[in-house]
Amino acid sequence: MSALLHIAKKEIRIAFRERLIVFLGIIIMVLLGISLFAGFVSYEQQKEIITKTENDKRQEWLNQGDKHPHIAAHYGTFAFKPKTVLSLFDFGLDAYTGTSVYLEAHNQHEFMFRPAQDHSSMIRFGELSSSLVLQVLLPLLIIFLSFSSYTKEKESGTLKLLMSQGVSANAITWGKILAYCIILLIMLMPFFVGLILIANATANNDSLPDVASRTALLITIYAIYLFLVITIAVWISMKSLTGRNALLTLLTFWTFFVILMPKTVANLSESFYPLPSMREFKAGIEESKLNGLDGQTPRSVRMAELETEYLEKYKVDSLSQLPFNFEGVSMQAGEDYGNMVYDHHYEGIRAIFSKQNRLGSIASIFNPFIATQHLSMSLSGTDLHTFNHFENEVEEYRRMLVRRMNNDMAENSKYGEFYEYAAGEELWEEIDGFYYTAPTFFFALRPYYLELLSLLAWVVFTIFLLKRSNKKLKPIHG
Amino acid sequence: MDNRVKTLIRYEWKSFIRNKFQLLLLCITFGFGIYGIYYGNAEIEAQRETIRIVTALEESEFAQYRASFDNTNSSPDLEQIHDIAAQPSFAWFRHGYHAIIHPHDYASLAIGQRDLFRYYYRLTGMSLHYQLFENELANPVNLMAGNFDLSFVIIYLFPLIIIAFCYGLFSSEKENGTLPLLQIQTMSIQKITLIRLGFYFVIITGLALLISFLGLLYSGNVLAQGNLLAALVWLLAVLVYCSFWFGLLFLIIGLRKNSAFNAISAAGCWIFLLIIIPSVLNVLVTVKYPLNSSTLAGLTRRTGLENENDQEESREVIREFLAYRPDLEGTDSLIQNNLMPKAYAAYTTLKGMESQKVVDDYNEQVERRSKWTSKFHWLSPSVSLQEVFSQTTETDLATLVRFQNALSDFHGEITDFYFTRLFWDKPILEKDYDNLPQFSMPQTADKWRPILTSLAGVSLYTICLFSVGLIQMRRRIEGVK
Numbered sequence: 001m002s003a004l005l006h007i008a009k010k011e012i013r014i015a016f017r018e019r020l021i022v023f024l025g026i027i028i029m030v031l032l033g034i035s036l037f038a039g040f041v042s043y044e045q046q047k048e049i050i051t052k053t054e055n056d057k058r059q060e061w062l063n064q065g066d067k068h069p070h071i072a073a074h075y076g077t078f079a080f081k082p083k084t085v086l087s088l089f090d091f092g093l094d095a096y097t098g099t100s101v102y103l104e105a106h107n108q109h110e111f112m113f114r115p116a117q118d119h120s121s122m123i124r125f126g127e128l129s130s131s132l133v134l135q136v137l138l139p140l141l142i143i144f145l146s147f148s149s150y151t152k153e154k155e156s157g158t159l160k161l162l163m164s165q166g167v168s169a170n171a172i173t174w175g176k177i178l179a180y181c182i183i184l185l186i187m188l189m190p191f192f193v194g195l196i197l198i199a200n201a202t203a204n205n206d207s208l209p210d211v212a213s214r215t216a217l218l219i220t221i222y223a224i225y226l227f228l229v230i231t232i233a234v235w236i237s238m239k240s241l242t243g244r245n246a247l248l249t250l251l252t253f254w255t256f257f258v259i260l261m262p263k264t265v266a267n268l269s270e271s272f273y274p275l276p277s278m279r280e281f282k283a284g285i286e287e288s289k290l291n292g293l294d295g296q297t298p299r300s301v302r303m304a305e306l307e308t309e310y311l312e313k314y315k316v317d318s319l320s321q322l323p324f325n326f327e328g329v330s331m332q333a334g335e336d337y338g339n340m341v342y343d344h345h346y347e348g349i350r351a352i353f354s355k356q357n358r359l360g361s362i363a364s365i366f367n368p369f370i371a372t373q374h375l376s377m378s379l380s381g382t383d384l385h386t387f388n389h390f391e392n393e394v395e396e397y398r399r400m401l402v403r404r405m406n407n408d409m410a411e412n413s414k415y416g417e418f419y420e421y422a423a424g425e426e427l428w429e430e431i432d433g434f435y436y437t438a439p440t441f442f443f444a445l446r447p448y449y450l451e452l453l454s455l456l457a458w459v460v461f462t463i464f465l466l467k468r469s470n471k472k473l474k475p476i477h478g
Numbered sequence: 479m480d481n482r483v484k485t486l487i488r489y490e491w492k493s494f495i496r497n498k499f500q501l502l503l504l505c506i507t508f509g510f511g512i513y514g515i516y517y518g519n520a521e522i523e524a525q526r527e528t529i530r531i532v533t534a535l536e537e538s539e540f541a542q543y544r545a546s547f548d549n550t551n552s553s554p555d556l557e558q559i560h561d562i563a564a565q566p567s568f569a570w571f572r573h574g575y576h577a578i579i580h581p582h583d584y585a586s587l588a589i590g591q592r593d594l595f596r597y598y599y600r601l602t603g604m605s606l607h608y609q610l611f612e613n614e615l616a617n618p619v620n621l622m623a624g625n626f627d628l629s630f631v632i633i634y635l636f637p638l639i640i641i642a643f644c645y646g647l648f649s650s651e652k653e654n655g656t657l658p659l660l661q662i663q664t665m666s667i668q669k670i671t672l673i674r675l676g677f678y679f680v681i682i683t684g685l686a687l688l689i690s691f692l693g694l695l696y697s698g699n700v701l702a703q704g705n706l707l708a709a710l711v712w713l714l715a716v717l718v719y720c721s722f723w724f725g726l727l728f729l730i731i732g733l734r735k736n737s738a739f740n741a742i743s744a745a746g747c748w749i750f751l752l753i754i755i756p757s758v759l760n761v762l763v764t765v766k767y768p769l770n771s772s773t774l775a776g777l778t779r780r781t782g783l784e785n786e787n788d789q790e791e792s793r794e795v796i797r798e799f800l801a802y803r804p805d806l807e808g809t810d811s812l813i814q815n816n817l818m819p820k821a822y823a824a825y826t827t828l829k830g831m832e833s834q835k836v837v838d839d840y841n842e843q844v845e846r847r848s849k850w851t852s853k854f855h856w857l858s859p860s861v862s863l864q865e866v867f868s869q870t871t872e873t874d875l876a877t878l879v880r881f882q883n884a885l886s887d888f889h890g891e892i893t894d895f896y897f898t899r900l901f902w903d904k905p906i907l908e909k910d911y912d913n914l915p916q917f918s919m920p921q922t923a924d925k926w927r928p929i930l931t932s933l934a935g936v937s938l939y940t941i942c943l944f945s946v947g948l949i950q951m952r953r954r955i956e957g958v959k
């Protein structure tokens with residue numbers, strides 16, 4: 001045990017002697033600081049903008065004046081995607097998902113304005129976030145730090161000396177790993193403390209629940225990820241004959257796992273499961289609304305059926321004899337049918353998305369970087385599942401609003417009249433404002449079981465690898 | 479050529495073809511390049527297909543209108559179509575025209591921002607801003623991952639190949655103990671290193687040019703108008719970019735440190751130029767110029783006249799509109815006949831004018847952002863090159879914004895076409911269908927100047943790197959002596 005600690009101590013001392021490494025370490029710490037600061041500022045800015053706009057739109061809704069409920073349903077309102085507090089850590093998809101949507105009767109609108117559209121093509125290089133530093137840059141520092149951990153001992157012959165003194169390969173390996181873990185811990189401690197403080201201090205009034213447990217798991221995930229990088233780097237150093245080879249191998253791995261594979265998987269998924277264009281998607285919805293989902297029950301037939309149903313149910317001869325305004329009922333029936341049609345078509349799109357993203361999840365089994373990226377976005381509430389959840393809640397709200405308007409019309413206006421009836425602020429107030437709460441911790445993680453499994457499997461796998469190689473280690477210089 | 483140089487190159491070639499790992503690396507890069515070309519073409523072909531579909535839809539829509547004129551045997555359905563075809567009060571908000579930005583033949587080599595923006599719009603005479611902000615369907619996960627096109631291969635992968643081939647050119651001789659053998663040659667070690675670097679320059683840059691050339695051949699006719707210059711600029715850009723990285727490597731090698739140092743510094747530079755600089759700039763610009771797109775969202779709200787039945791209100795709106803468009807003013811019948819459609823047309827136009835201010839204001843902010851960032855592109859030649867590639871293939875932000883701005887002119891043409899007939903109470907005639915509004919994408923005054931400026935900048939970098947490298951190497955060698 002003491003040998004292990006001695007080795008760790010020696011490794012740390014050597015690392016701090018390498019000026020290039022210390023320099024890179026400082027750069028990474030500075031970048032972490034900048035990213036946390038910029039993430040925080042951007043979060044606060046967007047939060048302020050969204051809160052203000054939401055209030056404005058709420059006032060517009062309440063003060064729209066007296067009008068017919070159906071006109072109010074068309075006047076509609078807007079929903080804005082709130083930034084989650086942990087987006088200051090991981091921007092995730094925030095630049096690529098739409099940010100606002102118009103809610104009105106009859107039509108589902110898509111989310112507008114992807115923030116990346118307001119950038120030049122440079123945005124495709126990525127935005128600096130803490131997660132980018134931890135996922136992409138820190139592994140490189142680890143590589144630079146540890147590629148020569150074994151090769152140096154081999155090249156200078158010290159490995160022979162160590163082993164001849166009875167130090168086990170196990171102690172050497174784990175001593176080195178421990179040393180790198182301690183170095184990273186020293187580097188990252190201030191950052192994580194800062195993250196915990198900022199996240200929990202600003203978590204009030206945020207759309208993200210369970211911020212504390214999310215942060216705790218985030219830190220755990222990154223600890224596992226970085227531990228994996230360290231063990232793999234040490235293992236490759238152990239297996240390489242020269243430092244040059246170890247470095248080259250590690251850099252090749254890094255390029256493949258971090259740069260090439262994620263992009264290739266995403267692009268392949270696009271080729272395997274192509275999306276229709278917006279025009280086709282909308283045309284499909286229009287067609288189904290016009291001629292029915294089965295293509296054989298046009299709107300006129302559906303309306304006639306509804307009329308007969310109501311006439312028979314209330315045993316009256318004409319629609320004007322009904323105890324409520326049938327137009328409100330037929331309007332809502334049209335709305336319900338439209339919703340069904342939309343759900344049908346939109347589910348098709350969602351299914352394509354989920355097939356595409358499924359490939360990414362499967363790829364994460366082979367690539368801990370992808371696994372970490374997905375888990376990090378999910379915990380930060382900036383992944384696609386959270387966005388879909390938000391979309392669903394918004395659509396739910398829209399339907400509630402329109403239904404309430406149609407019911408009011410059915411209850412309070414007369415058949416055949418339109419402009420004669422106007423509702424007022426009382427009705428508008430019955431509709432609560434839209435406030436979003438993201439899914440809970442467990443719900444957020446559920447779609448990512450493959451990613452979680454992947455990380456655990458990688459840990460077991462690398463420990464096994466090290467164990468086996470430790471046994472075989474011979475102190476010879478190739 | 480000097481015999482010694484020939485010998486040197488011959489031996490370099492021998493050791494090059496013996497190194498299976500290096501050959502494999504080149505093959506893999508070639509494979510990625512081909513995949514990039516294929517992927518980019520598939521993406522852009524999908525866009526072309528969509529364009530074909532929407533164009534066909536538009537053609538059949540208008541063919542239907544046209545046909546309705548010579549129909550003698552009428553049915554209620556046909557009459558309805560004829561009404562839409564001939565009466566401006568229906569036609570102005572029903573007739574849809576597509577504004578399309580066709581992909582440049584080489585857009586497939588550098589997709590740029592083209593996957594993020596709409597490349598076609600269907601516009602009617604209705605308020606422009608109802609029709610402007612809808613996005614194309616896209617999986618955000620894949621948008622974030624970006625495109626594996628040829629520009630990606632050249633900008634990201636080729637520097638890595640250059641690093642892998644060259645970082646040990648000098649240091650490995652030292653480490654293998656062959657350096658003293660080289661030093662006793664009549665040729666200076668500096669010259670030997672340069673020649674060997676030149677050898678790899680020819681091979682790697684040659685590969686980059688070869689892949690590019692294949693991409694250019696595959697993606698369009700190189701000799702076609704608008705293509706030839708683009709193709710030449712593309713090849714020039716590849717040449718300049720590879721030279722830059724060789725210059726950088728030369729400088730690093732010239733420091734005469736060990737292989738590990740060289741590899742770490744070169745990889746560090748790569749990270750710095752390709753990840754750190756652009757990502758820091760991106761986050762800074764987001765924070766420095768926060769944008770509030772929710773102001774635009776408000777414009778999409780569908781509003782109308784307060785009370786459609788109130789004729790006086792309708793006339794009021796029409797008069798307000800005519801104050802801006804005195805050319806449409808006609809006889810008194812203007813505000814007597816067909817009041818409702820006119821009032822709506824007037825209302826949406828007035829609203830559109832209001833909205834345009836908000837949009838202009840927003841676009842100005844985007845412009846400010848993009849100006850600010852372009853001031854810093856020079857910090858990273860990789861960022862400059864990405865911009866050069868997307869400018870050359872017309873997939874950059876400026877082109878796409880130009881397209882969006884052109885929409886409002888086109889929309890003006892559409893409304894003019896219908897409103898002159900609507901407000902003068904004239905029907906649309908069959909012969910009017912020969913002169914329908916047509917969208918044309920405005921060309922930029924000077925496409926090539928910013929591109930050449932950027933390339934000149936990167937070339938300047940390269941020259942500096944080589945000069946400093948040379949001076950440094952000389953100094954170090956003298957130090958050894």
